[in-house]
Amino acid sequence: MSMTLSQVYRKAEALLKEKGVPDADVDSLCLLEHFFGADRTKLILHGDTAADEELCEKLFSAVHRRITGVPLQYIIGIWNFMGYDFIVGEGVLIPRDDTEIAAQEACEFAVSIECPKIIDLCSGSGAIAITVAKANVNSEVTALEYSENALKYLKKNIELNNADNVVPFAGDVTKCADSFNNGYFDLIVSNPPYIRSEQIDTLQRELQYEPRMALDGGKDGLFFYRIITELWYKKLKSGGKLVYEVGEDQCDDVCEILKRYGFDNISYRMDLHGYKRTVSGIMYY
Ligand SMILES: C[S@@+](CC[C@H](N)C(=O)[O-])C[C@H]1O[C@@H](n2cnc3c(N)ncnc32)[C@H](O)[C@@H]1O
Numbered sequence: 001m002s003m004t005l006s007q008v009y010r011k012a013e014a015l016l017k018e019k020g021v022p023d024a025d026v027d028s029l030c031l032l033e034h035f036f037g038a039d040r041t042k043l044i045l046h047g048d049t050a051a052d053e054e055l056c057e058k059l060f061s062a063v064h065r066r067i068t069g070v071p072l073q074y075i076i077g078i079w080n081f082m083g084y085d086f087i088v089g090e091g092v093l094i095p096r097d098d099t100e101i102a103a104q105e106a107c108e109f110a111v112s113i114e115c116p117k118i119i120d121l122c123s124g125s126g127a128i129a130i131t132v133a134k135a136n137v138n139s140e141v142t143a144l145e146y147s148e149n150a151l152k153y154l155k156k157n158i159e160l161n162n163a164d165n166v167v168p169f170a171g172d173v174t175k176c177a178d179s180f181n182n183g184y185f186d187l188i189v190s191n192p193p194y195i196r197s198e199q200i201d202t203l204q205r206e207l208q209y210e211p212r213m214a215l216d217g218g219k220d221g222l223f224f225y226r227i228i229t230e231l232w233y234k235k236l237k238s239g240g241k242l243v244y245e246v247g248e249d250q251c252d253d254v255c256e257i258l259k260r261y262g263f264d265n266i267s268y269r270m271d272l273h274g275y276k277r278t279v280s281g282i283m284y285y
Pocket residue numbers: 093094095096099121122123124125126127128144145146147150171172173174191192193194211213214215
C-alpha cells in the first residue's frame with residue numbers, strides 16, 4: 001500500500017535522525033517540498049494524500065545520499081540567496097547566509113551610484129555578483145572566477161536570473177588584474193577562500209563535498225586578502241570601495257592589510273551571530 005505524505009515525511013525524518021543528520025526535520029521537509037511540492041502548510045492540510053510511489057523512491061534515495069553526508073543543497077540542486085535562486089551542485093560553493101552581509105553592503109554602495117562598474121572577485125555561483133546586479137540594473141558587473149566547474153554554474157545562474165548586466169570572466173585573481181584598467185571600478189567585492197589550509201580536513205563532513213579551492217585561504221587563511229588588495233586596489237576609482245567577507249577571527253588582520261595599502265574609512269559589519277563578517281574601505285587618490 002502506498003504511503004501518505006505525512007508518513008513519508010516522518011519516515012524520512014526518522015531515517016535521517018537515526019543516522020545523526022542534524023536538523024533532520026528541516027531536511028525531511030525540504031526534500032518533501034522538492035519532490036512533492038508539499039510545504040509545511042500542504043503537509044498539515046493534505047498530509048493524508050497518497051504519495052506517488054516513483055517520487056517516494058526518489059525521495060528515499062535522496063535521503064540515503066544525505067545520510068552519506070552530501071549537502072542538502074547539492075541534492076536539491078537549487079538554493080536561495082537574498083531572494084534569488086541559484087543552481088548549485090558539486091564543484092561550486094553553496095551560497096551562505098553569512099555572505100548576505102557583504103552582498104548587502106555591496107548593494108547599498110551600488111545603488112548610490114548611477115551606472116557603477118563593479119567586479120566580484122572569486123564569484124563562485126555568482127551569488128554576490130547577481131544580487132548586486134539586480135539591485136542596480138544600470139550597473140555593469142564583472143564576475144571573475146577561476147574554477148571551470150564553478151564557471152559553469154555561474155553562467156547558468158546569470159541565465160536563470162536574467163542578469164544581463166553580469167559578465168562572467170574566467171581568470172585567476174592572482175594573475176589577471178592587468179586585464180583591467182587602473183581606476184576602472186567603483187566597487188570591488190569579494191568573498192575569497194579564507195579557511196586555514198590545515199583546518200580544512202577537520203571541518204564538518206558536508207564541507208568536504210565542497211571544492212577545496214573555494215575554501216583554502218593558505219597557511220593563515222589570509223593569502224587572498226593580501227594578494228587581492230595588493231594587485232587590485234589600483235583598479236578602483238578615487239572614492240571607490242572594497243568590500244570583503246572575512247572569517248570569524250580575521251577582521252583585525254584584514255583591516256591592517258587595507259590600512260597598509262592606504263584605504264580610508266575602514267570599517268566592519270557584524271553578522272547575526274555577532275561575528276565581524278565584512279571589512280571594507282574607500283580608496284582615495
Ligand atoms: C569562498 S568561495 C565564494 C564563492 C561566492 N563568491 C560566494 O560568496 O558564494 C571562493 C571562490 O573563489 C574561487 N577561487 C579560488 N581561487 C581562485 C583564484 N585564484 N582566482 C579566482 N577565483 C578563485 C573558488 O573557485 C570559489 O568559487
